[in-house]
Each structure stands twice: as C-alpha cells, then as structure tokens.
Amino acid sequence: IGVPRCGASFHDLNKALKIDLNANANCAWQIQRNENQTIRLIFSYFKFAPSSSCETESIKVYDGPSANSPLLGQVCNDTDAVPVLQSSSDSLTFVITTNSVDFARNFFVYYYFSPHTKTENCGGQLTGPNGTLTSPNYPAPYPEFTYCVWHIQTPANSKIHLEFQDFFLELDQNCRFDFTAVYDGLTTNTGLIGKVCGRSQPKFESSSNVMTVVLSTDYANSYRGFSARYTSSPLPSSPVEPSTLLTCSSDSMKIVLSKSYLASLGYNETHIQMNDPSCRPVITDSVIFSFPLASCGTTKKDDGHSITYTNIVSLSATGNIITRQKSIQIIVKCKMENNSTLEVVYITKDNIIQNTTAVGRYNVSMSFYDSGSFSEPIYQSPYYVDLNQTLFAQVSLHSTDPNLLVFIDTCTASPEADFGSLTYDLIRSGCNEDDTVVTYPPVEHYARFKFNAFKFLRSFATVYLQCDILICDTNTTNSRCTQGCISRQKRDISSYLWKTNTVAGPIRVKRDLRSADH
Numbered sequence: 001i002g003v004p005r006c007g008a009s010f011h012d013l014n015k016a017l018k019i020d021l022n023a024n025a026n027c028a029w030q031i032q033r034n035e036n037q038t039i040r041l042i043f044s045y046f047k048f049a050p051s052s053s054c055e056t057e058s059i060k061v062y063d064g065p066s067a068n069s070p071l072l073g074q075v076c077n078d079t080d081a082v083p084v085l086q087s088s089s090d091s092l093t094f095v096i097t098t099n100s101v102d103f104a105r106n107f108f109v110y111y112y113f114s115p116h117t118k119t120e121n122c123g124g125q126l127t128g129p130n131g132t133l134t135s136p137n138y139p140a141p142y143p144e145f146t147y148c149v150w151h152i153q154t155p156a157n158s159k160i161h162l163e164f165q166d167f168f169l170e171l172d173q174n175c176r177f178d179f180t181a182v183y184d185g186l187t188t189n190t191g192l193i194g195k196v197c198g199r200s201q202p203k204f205e206s207s208s209n210v211m212t213v214v215l216s217t218d219y220a221n222s223y224r225g226f227s228a229r230y231t232s233s234p235l236p237s238s239p240v241e242p243s244t245l246l247t248c249s250s251d252s253m254k255i256v257l258s259k260s261y262l263a264s265l266g267y268n269e270t271h272i273q274m275n276d277p278s279c280r281p282v283i284t285d286s287v288i289f290s291f292p293l294a295s296c297g298t299t300k301k302d303d304g305h306s307i308t309y310t311n312i313v314s315l316s317a318t319g320n321i322i323t324r325q326k327s328i329q330i331i332v333k334c335k336m337e338n339n340s341t342l343e344v345v346y347i348t349k350d351n352i353i354q355n356t357t358a359v360g361r362y363n364v365s366m367s368f369y370d371s372g373s374f375s376e377p378i379y380q381s382p383y384y385v386d387l388n389q390t391l392f393a394q395v396s397l398h399s400t401d402p403n404l405l406v407f408i409d410t411c412t413a414s415p416e417a418d419f420g421s422l423t424y425d426l427i428r429s430g431c432n433e434d435d436t437v438v439t440y441p442p443v444e445h446y447a448r449f450k451f452n453a454f455k456f457l458r459s460f461a462t463v464y465l466q467c468d469i470l471i472c473d474t475n476t477t478n479s480r481c482t483q484g485c486i487s488r489q490k491r492d493i494s495s496y497l498w499k500t501n502t503v504a505g506p507i508r509v510k511r512d513l514r515s516a517d518h
Helices: 259-264 488-493 510-517
Strands: 008-010 014-021 026-032 038-047 058-062 071-075 084-086 091-097 105-114 124-127 131-134 147-153 158-168 179-183 192-196 203-205 210-216 225-234 244-248 252-258 286-292 299-302 307-315 328-337 340-349 352-360 364-369 383-385 390-397 404-414 424-428 446-452 462-473 498-509
Touching (some): 158 179, 192 203, 252 259, 252 307, 252 328, 259 286, 364 462
Antiparallel strands (some): 014 105, 038 084, 038 105, 179 192, 179 210, 328 340, 364 390
C-alpha cells in the first residue's frame, strides 16, 4: 500500500492507496499504462470534513490522463454509495480538494486494469417473487478483482427481503478490501442500505420492488464468499398524498390544489384567495386557479438574468371573530431563466416553508410573411421563391406579459435541416452579416427582419433558417435587447432573461418547382 502525501503518477497493473490529507489540499493522482484495458477505480472508504459540501471538498475523477479530460464522476461528503468508476481507456485521473477546516481526512482507494472477459456466475438480472444468489465459485474462494452486480426486481407493489445464509469475506473494520454493498433501487450511485464484510449473516430490506447487490474484491485474501436468498412481501397500502401542482407557461400560471390537501391543512375551498381576491378558482375534484401571468395581483421581479412572477394563495378562516388555525400562505413563483421556466411552490405555515418545483417552456415561433406589413403569413412548405426575392421573417413570443422584448441575436442559414458543416450567417451578435439583411424596430412581442433569397453553391436549392432569440424585460435599463449590434468582446456583459432558438424552412428556388411536382 502506497501512502502518497499529495498526488502521484502510477503505471502498475493494480495498486491500493491509503491517502491522508488535511486542510487546503488540491492533489492529483494519475493512472496510465499501455494495456488496451480499462481501469476500475474503487473508493471503498472516504472520510471528508464534517458538514463539507461538494463545492468546497470533493474527489473528482476524470476519464483520461489529466484534469482536462471529461469528468467521469464526483465523490463528496454526502455521497450515498461506494463509488466505483470505470475509465473508457487506459488512463484515468482523480483530484482530491479539501476546504480550510482543520480535520484529518482519510481515503482508501484501489484500482486495477480490468480485462474484457466476464467472471462466471457474476451478477445479472433476478426476477420473480423469490430467488437465490451466490458469489462466484461458492463455496470455493471467490476470484481476485471480482466485481459483480445483481439487480433484483420483484412484482409491483412489493418490497424485497434479502438474507445471507452464509457470508465470509475478508474482515476489515471499514470493509476497505472485499465487501458486499446493497442498494435500495436499481442504481449503484445512491441509495446505499449497507456495506458488509467479514463473517456474519446480514439481512436487508428494500422500500420498493427493486434492489441491487454488489460484490467487490481486491487482489488478496479470498474466502468462500456468500449464499443469499431473497423473498418479497406486499407493500402496506398508504393513503393518497395530498398534492399541489403548479404549471407555468409564457402565457399563464395554473395552480391546482387537491381538496384532500386543503383538508389536511384544516381548510376547504371557501377559505382560499389570491393576491387579488376577485380572481376566483374553478372548483372540481380540485381547486384550480388559471390566469394570465400579469394578472390576479401577480408581481414581477427582474434581477438582470431572470424574471420571476410571484403570487400568493392565502388560506385563512372566515366568518369568525377569532381563530386558532395557523395562517397559511402558498407562495407560487414562475422563474424564467436560461432555456426553461422554473416553477416553484412555497407553502408557509407560520413562517415554516416547504417547496416543490417543476419545469415548463416559453413559446416562441418563426414564420415568413408575404410583405413588410407582416399581416399575411406564408403557410406553404417548402416556401418557393425567386433568387434575390425579398423575404420577410418574423419571430413571435406568445406571452400575456406586455413588458417583454424579443431580440434576434444570431440567424444562420444552411442547406441541411440539421445545420451541419455548411452554414452562412445572416445575423451574428445582433449585427447584420449579409448585405441584404434589414432588421425592423421591435414591436411588442415580435422581432422582424428581411433579406434577399439565395442558394448555396454546389448544393440543393434549399435553405433553412435557425435564429437564436433573446427575451428581455422592457423595464430593465441597458438590457441586451436594446443594445443592437455589439462586438464579440462585449457580448458577455449584457443581460437578458432567456435564450432559445427557432427554425424555419425550407425555402426553395422556383426553378425546382417543376421537378418537385413531377
């Protein structure tokens, strides 16, 4: 066992490392050997500083010879698994970073180059209400460098009981060398129920009808392994959970509260109202509020890179002089950020907050029009035109919020629908790259431009357009949407709420119309 203080480079076929680090470490270990085999890396024990986060303290594993290689995985204080990572080639790098807390960190990791041959009787899929599994060669000693994964799945609405009738693996206080790990679910990335070694008869129980069992061994001290049996039993029936549902779009906000949920809080539909009490819900099996984003007392906040619409559903007793019920507020938020709409529900019970989230999208489209009045859209596809004919394009944002602005950042043309290697810029960073492009001043939720039709040389006479669209708040000063053409160096300093792209086409020159008809 090597004890490197801070980083090293290894070329051995296999090696075990006991690593001790303190505060402010940033150490890299590289494993590389010309073997035409992949590397299996196992962190069988790790002890980070208490309360450390992934941002300040972690092990990062890279699939290649340096930290510039693709990230393969990360191990942190809250990792709920025994991390096993496999490279795609014969090199691998891991970096351990620690924070400034004075604490003795301990790690045990071993690696080996993994041959492509499969160990017999090693892992697999087990289905049915009950079954058995044994380690390879049982009751003879298991092979060195064994890594087996069994996925157990029993009938729906059942849970799994796993019992090891015979169990004998190499003994270690922290099970660093040979171990069996059991997971609650079908993945080995999270849900660790337990890790065991030595001599015992451990038992495990899942929370659902799926469980995963892992056997991992190193290069020495093999014993007879294990023999285990699993059975299943029905899950106890549970009451239907009361629910809330929030859906956000670029047009509206929809809040659904189940009556059972309101009842669990001690209220019913007569006790509920929005910021604007005149906005009333539709009552079915649930209580449903559905309204345009900028109505019902919804407030809007812009922080430069996102915009948040907030409303409050209040639950309070009515018709009484006094009450002993808790006042409850359900704070609903639609946050427009990056390429999606993030929906957040906060439920407050006398300042105790719970939250749920969901995801939606803006609605943006692009169409061609027959003239600069932009009154008659072109519905035919392909859109047949003459070379050098003026084409009018409009990007539309479908939203009920009147204070949003649409800006065309970049428009690229290509003869291929997937915008492969052959492309041509009409607009780039708000700047007209083609001499025939003319952009119109923004109007409400529309961005418009025109250009003259062309075709690609040595290519089919078909053109597709793809435009990157920015959406900004009109109340924000100096937003990206109001700056027009800017240089590449200044591009990143401007703010916008949201970015997406939209595609239109194909456009085809008319001389191909006859052959297309045939």
